[in-house]
Amino acid sequence: MPASALRLEGHAQRLLLLGGLAAVCVGVFMTVDAGGQWDFVLPFRARKVATVLLVGYAIAVSTVLFQTVTENRVLTPAIMGFDTLYLLLQTGLLFFLGARTVASLDTRLLFTVEVAIMVGFSAVLHRWLFEGGRRSVHLLLLTGVVLGVLFRSLSSFLQRLIAPGEFDFLQDRFFASFNNPDPDLLIVSAGMTVGASALGFHLLRACDVLNLGRDVAINLGVDHRRTVSRLLAVVAVLVSVSTALVGPVTFFGLLVANLAHGLVRSHRHAHVLPAAVFLAVIGLLGGQLVLERVFSFGANLRVIIEFLGGLMFITLLMRGALR
Amino acid sequence: MIEARNVSRRYGDTLVVDDVTLKLPERGVTSIIGPNGAGKSTLLSMVSRLLPLSSGTVLVDGMDVTRTPGDALARRLAILRQDNAVTSRLTVRDLVTFGRYPHSRGRPTVEDRAFVEGALAHLGLEPIAHRFLDELSGGQRQRAFVAMVLCQDTHYVLLDEPLNSLDMKHAVAMMKELRRAADTLGKCVVLVLHDLNYASCYSDHVVAMRAGKVAFQGTPEELMRPDVLRGIYDLDIDIHLLDGKRIAVHYR
Numbered sequence: 001m002p003a004s005a006l007r008l009e010g011h012a013q014r015l016l017l018l019g020g021l022a023a024v025c026v027g028v029f030m031t032v033d034a035g036g037q038w039d040f041v042l043p044f045r046a047r048k049v050a051t052v053l054l055v056g057y058a059i060a061v062s063t064v065l066f067q068t069v070t071e072n073r074v075l076t077p078a079i080m081g082f083d084t085l086y087l088l089l090q091t092g093l094l095f096f097l098g099a100r101t102v103a104s105l106d107t108r109l110l111f112t113v114e115v116a117i118m119v120g121f122s123a124v125l126h127r128w129l130f131e132g133g134r135r136s137v138h139l140l141l142l143t144g145v146v147l148g149v150l151f152r153s154l155s156s157f158l159q160r161l162i163a164p165g166e167f168d169f170l171q172d173r174f175f176a177s178f179n180n181p182d183p184d185l186l187i188v189s190a191g192m193t194v195g196a197s198a199l200g201f202h203l204l205r206a207c208d209v210l211n212l213g214r215d216v217a218i219n220l221g222v223d224h225r226r227t228v229s230r231l232l233a234v235v236a237v238l239v240s241v242s243t244a245l246v247g248p249v250t251f252f253g254l255l256v257a258n259l260a261h262g263l264v265r266s267h268r269h270a271h272v273l274p275a276a277v278f279l280a281v282i283g284l285l286g287g288q289l290v291l292e293r294v295f296s297f298g299a300n301l302r303v304i305i306e307f308l309g310g311l312m313f314i315t316l317l318m319r320g321a322l323r
Numbered sequence: 324m325i326e327a328r329n330v331s332r333r334y335g336d337t338l339v340v341d342d343v344t345l346k347l348p349e350r351g352v353t354s355i356i357g358p359n360g361a362g363k364s365t366l367l368s369m370v371s372r373l374l375p376l377s378s379g380t381v382l383v384d385g386m387d388v389t390r391t392p393g394d395a396l397a398r399r400l401a402i403l404r405q406d407n408a409v410t411s412r413l414t415v416r417d418l419v420t421f422g423r424y425p426h427s428r429g430r431p432t433v434e435d436r437a438f439v440e441g442a443l444a445h446l447g448l449e450p451i452a453h454r455f456l457d458e459l460s461g462g463q464r465q466r467a468f469v470a471m472v473l474c475q476d477t478h479y480v481l482l483d484e485p486l487n488s489l490d491m492k493h494a495v496a497m498m499k500e501l502r503r504a505a506d507t508l509g510k511c512v513v514l515v516l517h518d519l520n521y522a523s524c525y526s527d528h529v530v531a532m533r534a535g536k537v538a539f540q541g542t543p544e545e546l547m548r549p550d551v552l553r554g555i556y557d558l559d560i561d562i563h564l565l566d567g568k569r570i571a572v573h574y575r
Contacts, residue, residue: 067410068410071408072410208429209421209424209429211409212409212411212418215402215407216468218372218393219371219373219401219402219472220424220425221392221395223393265412267411267412267417
């Protein structure tokens with residue numbers, strides 16, 4: 001088996017390289033242009049880095065798992081309307097309860113309830129995806145786009161109805177960005193992410209089998225229905241975390257998941273998932289660095305990421321990855 | 324013993340499998356034949372818990388397939404359907420190694436490795452063991468999947484049209500390999516076949532289906548008669564005895 005051993009080393013090398021790059025990004029981001037004011041700069045930037053790590057992890061892992069579950073390299077949770085649903089949830093809450101009630105509620109409690117609803121949605125999606133026979137990818141994609149637009153339109157409709165002051169509150173409260181992360185939310189999010197990952201961790205090998213398709217996975221003794229519904233629940237939690245922290249990022253997941261598959265060239269999730277996380281961190285931190293230092297905040301990171309991700313999406317479609 | 328009791332499957336108003344009750348022999352090669360749309364693949368999928376039953380029960384060694392844990396069944400019964408698409412980038416050896424998953428949960432032991440190499444050798448896949456599945460021809464991929472299923476080392480091996488897209492040489496080699504598994508390892512091989520002559524020359528037992536029902540069950544000798552075949556296919560088929568084998572000729 002020399003060939004196989006060599007290939008494994010290849011994975012390890014590339015993973016190390018990506019991990020190293022991600023670490024360098026973190027290091028540079030923490031220290032560049034500090035001007036000696038370490039006791040202010042370090043905690044301030046550490047919070048930003050923590051947000052980026054959490055968001056990168058959530059987006060990368062949720063996308064890779066979602067693609068495994070749907071046996072497809074083009075669908076992502078964002079494309080299926082997961083994150084716009086989260087937006088709708090937040091807007092709906094504010095609309096029906098009012099800003100004062102929402103403000104008086106505990107952020108952590110609120111977030112937990114929202115995540116629970118998201119997991120419920122994933123269960124509905126699961127039923128629809130897998131019961132009553134197979135559905136074509138084209139139909140899924142179309143449904144996702146329609147759902148996404150529906151959720152987005154509904155929330156912008158609700159946003160138009162609420163008072164300007166409440167709208168302002170909504171923007172402030174819910175669309176945090178890398179620049180002003182809410183520490184409370186950060187802690188709850190981290191907790192949820194750890195919990196979801198623990199649930200997903202022992203399914204890693206089963207994920208490798210899922211990639212062989214539903215029939216082969218069942219043949220090999222994987223409880224397909226249970227495994228998939230658990231994975232979708234994990235995805236729902238992670239999407240909620242990333243959307244709560246930075247809002248919807250449609251194509252970023254697609255970008256890192258496909259880059260990870262392309263770079264690592266392994267069928268093992270134990271190799272692909274860390275690579276995707278590293279790539280996400282490199283992309284977000286590197287992008288933020290360039291944004292802050294080169295463009296001096298003149299551009300929006302999300303716009304840059306979406307531009308690259310969109311290009312990737314089109315390339316994938318053109319190369320016929322949509323099967 | 325694989326036993327189907329009053330098994331039906333409907334899609335909307337159409338009964339694809341219509342109240343089938345059937346016991347399959349414990350050992351040997353059993354072929355399921357019949358015209359398109361007779362319900363052969365559907366029956367096989369239900370027996371192997373890939374497809375839910377509309378009604379009825381399937382028992383494998385007394386275990387109800389819809390209630391038995393998947394991993395317990397995976398060590399007893401293996402199924403391969405047609406058209407297997409794989410999203411990840413796998414070599415032939417990687418794929419065949421997955422056949423050991425029910426036994427080793429993705430952590431192959433030395434013994435598992437031996438099974439993998441054996442399966443690769445038996446299907447003549449050694450020269451392409453390091454190639455990626457998406458770089459192979461349909462027939463090569465088909466053989467790789469059959470190797471995976473054989474590597475699973477189950478008593479029951481169910482194959483849906485395993486000869487699809489194989490050339491003559493590899494089709495014969497495949498049938499010989501399945502025969503060997505039945506004769507020397509005492510396995511029960513069940514296959515859906517379209518070529519009557521393969522069914523006649525290589526099986527111990529034949530089940531013929533027509534319009535969702537079992538139309539005939541018996542030995543290949545009993546099947547290979549013009550009147551029996553006419554009842555199954557609505558076609559006049561001549562039977563010739565060549566070297567002791569019954570060969571169907573339908574090119575008329």
